[in-house]
Amino acid sequence: MENNLNDQEVLLVVEKDSNELKVVTGLNDDGTPKTVKPEAKNEPDFLKVDKHGGVLENFFENFMRQAKEPTHFHFFKVPLDKIENMVVGWQELLKNPETPTNKQMLDEQLVLPENFAPKQYQSIDESRINWEQLESIGVTREQLVNTHSLDKMLNWQKSPVLFLIQGDINGVHIQTDARLSFREKAEGELNLRVHSVRQQPELDQPLYGTHLTEEDKKNLLEKGNAGRLIEFNVGNDKTINAYVSADKLTNELVVLNTDKIKIPDELKGVKLPELQKQELHEGKGVYIENMFSKNLKPFNATVQVNADKRGLEFQFPDTQKQIQNQNEKIKQGETPNTFRQVKLSNKQKDIVNYCNVPRSSKEILERVGVSYHSKNIERYINALVDLGYLEMTNPENPNASNQKYRKKIRK
Numbered sequence: 001m002e003n004n005l006n007d008q009e010v011l012l013v014v015e016k017d018s019n020e021l022k023v024v025t026g027l028n029d030d031g032t033p034k035t036v037k038p039e040a041k042n043e044p045d046f047l048k049v050d051k052h053g054g055v056l057e058n059f060f061e062n063f064m065r066q067a068k069e070p071t072h073f074h075f076f077k078v079p080l081d082k083i084e085n086m087v088v089g090w091q092e093l094l095k096n097p098e099t100p101t102n103k104q105m106l107d108e109q110l111v112l113p114e115n116f117a118p119k120q121y122q123s124i125d126e127s128r129i130n131w132e133q134l135e136s137i138g139v140t141r142e143q144l145v146n147t148h149s150l151d152k153m154l155n156w157q158k159s160p161v162l163f164l165i166q167g168d169i170n171g172v173h174i175q176t177d178a179r180l181s182f183r184e185k186a187e188g189e190l191n192l193r194v195h196s197v198r199q200q201p202e203l204d205q206p207l208y209g210t211h212l213t214e215e216d217k218k219n220l221l222e223k224g225n226a227g228r229l230i231e232f233n234v235g236n237d238k239t240i241n242a243y244v245s246a247d248k249l250t251n252e253l254v255v256l257n258t259d260k261i262k263i264p265d266e267l268k269g270v271k272l273p274e275l276q277k278q279e280l281h282e283g284k285g286v287y288i289e290n291m292f293s294k295n296l297k298p299f300n301a302t303v304q305v306n307a308d309k310r311g312l313e314f315q316f317p318d319t320q321k322q323i324q325n326q327n328e329k330i331k332q333g334e335t336p337n338t339f340r341q342v343k344l345s346n347k348q349k350d351i352v353n354y355c356n357v358p359r360s361s362k363e364i365l366e367r368v369g370v371s372y373h374s375k376n377i378e379r380y381i382n383a384l385v386d387l388g389y390l391e392m393t394n395p396e397n398p399n400a401s402n403q404k405y406r407k408k409i410r411k
Contacts, residue, residue, distance in 0.1 A: 008049065008080040008081075009048070009077050009079055010046045010083055012024070012077075012078055012083075012087070012090075013035060013076075014073070016071070018094075019091050019094035019095050021038060021091055022036065022038065023036055023037070023038045023042065024059070027062055027063060027066065031068065033073060046080070049077065058263065060116035061116055064113050075110070075111040075113065076111060077109055077111050090106070093105060123154050123155050123156070124155070126150075126154060129190065130192070133192055137194070139163050139180065142357070143356065143357045146356075146357060147357070147409070148160060149161060153180060153182055156183075157181065157310065158181040158308075159179045159180045159181065161179070161353075161356050162177040162197065162353060162356070163179070164176075164177060165178045177196070178194045178250065179195040179247070179249055179250055180193065181193045195247065195250050195252050196252075197249070197250045197251065198252060199251070200251055201220055201246045201253055203216075203220060203221070204217075207230075207232075208255065209232070210230060210231070212226070212230075212244075215227075216228070216230070220245070220253070223285070224245055224248060225243070225244070225245045225246075225283065225305070225306055225307070226244040226245070226283060227283055227304070228284070229242065229258060229282055230242055230243075230244055230255075232255065240258070242258060243255070243256045243307040245305075245307035246308070247308045248308070254308040256305075258281070261311070263277045267288065267291065268291035268293070270289075270291050281305075283304070285302045285304040286303050287300070287302045288300065288301065288303050299316075301316050302314070302316075303315070347368060347380075350367070351364055351368065351381075352384060352389045352407050354367050355405055357406065358393050358406040359406070360403070360404050360405075361403070361405070364381055365381075368380055381405060385405070389407065390406065391407075393406060
C-alpha cells in the first residue's frame with residue numbers, strides 16, 4: 001500500500017557557504033548527493049523517506065563510505081507535502097544560519113550523516129566468560145568447543161545446538177533443553193542467556209507490550225518471520241522498529257532492531273535494485289533469481305531478514321527447501337527427521353541430541369531406559385553410527401574401554 005504524503009519526508013541538501021536548497025534524489029558515482037530543484041514537476045524523482053523504511057539509513061551509510069568531503073554538505077529532513085512553502089523560508093534562514101533563532105529552527109530538521117556510520121564490531125574476549133556459572137548449569141568449555149558453539153557465542157550468536165541445562169533453583173531441580181548466548185548489560189557486564197525450548201511460539205501474549213496481528217502470527221508459523229517491521233515502545237516515549245522471527249530450535253520469539261541489519265548492495269552475485277533493498281529492509285520476502293552458491297551453481301530463492309539469525313536467510317520452494325533444511329540441520333548440529341531415506345524415531349533423535357557431548361554406551365542406554373546388552377548397543381548406537389549421525393571418539397579402536405560416542409557435525 002502506498003504511503004500517504006503526510007507520512008513521507010524528503011531530504012534537502014545545501015552546500016557549505018550556500019543557501020540554495022535542493023532535493024536529494026540519490027548519490028552520484030563520486031559519492032556526492034544527486035539533486036533536483038524543489039519543484040512539483042520533479043516530485044517523482046525525490047528520495048522519499050518514511051518512518052518504517054531504511055532509505056535514510058542506506059543513503060547515509062553509502063554517503064559516508066563514498067563521499068570525500070562529507071562535511072561540505074548539510075542535510076535537512078522535511079515533510080513532502082510542505083516542501084515548497086518551507087524551502088522559501090529556509091533559504092532566508094540560511095543567509096544568516098548562526099543567528100540564534102535561525103539556528104534553532106534549522107537544527108530541529110538537521111540530519112547528521114555521522115549518526116548513520118556503521119558501528120565498529122568487536123567479538124567477545126573469552127577471558128570475560130564466567131565458566132563457573134556455565135558449569136553450575138551443566139555446561140563445560142569442552143562441550144561448547146565440541147559442538148562448534150564457542151565461536152558462535154563469542155560472536156554474539158546463539159549456540160547452534162541445544163544443551164541439556166540442569167540445576168537447583170530455590171530447592172527445586174530444573175532440567176530443560178536450551179540454546180545459549182551472551183549479552184552485555186548496560187554497565188558492561190557479560191551476561192549468560194538461556195533460551196529454553198517452548199512447545200510452541202507464544203503468539204497470543206504481548207511481545208514487549210505489543211500485540212501481534214493475525215497476519216503476523218500466520219507468517220511466523222508458516223515462514224518463521226513476521227514479514228514486516230513492528231513498532232515497539234522501549235520506554236521514555238521512545239519507539240523502535242524491529243524484525244520479529246521465531247527460533248526454529250526453541251520456538252522463542254526474537255526481536256531485532258533494524259539498526260542491526262545492513263542490506264547489501266549485492267547478494268550472491270546479483271546487484272539489488274533500490275526497491276528490493278527497501279522491501280528487504282521492511283522485513284518483506286523478496287524473490288531473487290540467478291544467484292550463485294559458493295560452488296558457483298545458480299539458484300533462485302526468496303530472501304528475507306531473519307531476526308534470530310541476525311541476517312538474511314534464503315527460503316526455497318518446498319522440495320528444495322526440504323533438502324536445504326535437512327542439510328542445514330545436519331551442518332548446525334540439529335537432528336533432521338530423515339537422512340539417507342531412513343526416518344528417525346523420536347527416541348533416536350533424542351539419542352543424537354543427547355550426544356552433543358561424548359557419551360559412553362552405558363550412558364546412552366541408560367538415557368533410553370534399556371538394559372546394557374550387545375543387541376541394544378547395535379540397535380540404538382551402532383545403527384546411528386552407520387547412518388552417519390554419531391561418531392566414535394576413538395574410531396581406530398572400536399572396542400576401547402573408554403570409547404564414547406558424539407554427534408557428528410558436518411562442516
